[in-house]
Amino acid sequence: MYIGSKNYDGKNCYYFKLNNQEEIIEKDTGLIIHINDDTTYRDVTYAFDTVTDLDIEKPDISQYTLQ
Numbered sequence: 001m002y003i004g005s006k007n008y009d010g011k012n013c014y015y016f017k018l019n020n021q022e023e024i025i026e027k028d029t030g031l032i033i034h035i036n037d038d039t040t041y042r043d044v045t046y047a048f049d050t051v052t053d054l055d056i057e058k059p060d061i062s063q064y065t066l067q
Contacts, residue, residue, distance in 0.1 A: 008034060009043075 006015035006024060013033065014025045024034035035042045 002015070002017040004015045005027075006013050008015075008024045011033065012027045014027060016023045016025070021037040022035075023032055025031065026033050031044070031046060033044050035044065
């Protein structure tokens with residue numbers, strides 16, 4: 001197992017490597033931003049502040065009746 005620091009995509013990160021798997025975690029947020037193993041090579045992206053009032057609006061259930 002290896003734990004260290006790494007600059008990834010211009011971000012200060014923690015770098016973890018165990019056997020054939022590596023993960024890169026951004027130091028400022030604690031979020032995983034990269035995963036790599038034998039079958040997966042993935043950059044992870046996150047989107048914040050994208051939920052609107054319409055997304056969480058209570059649905060209209062007036063056409064339903066209780067039985």
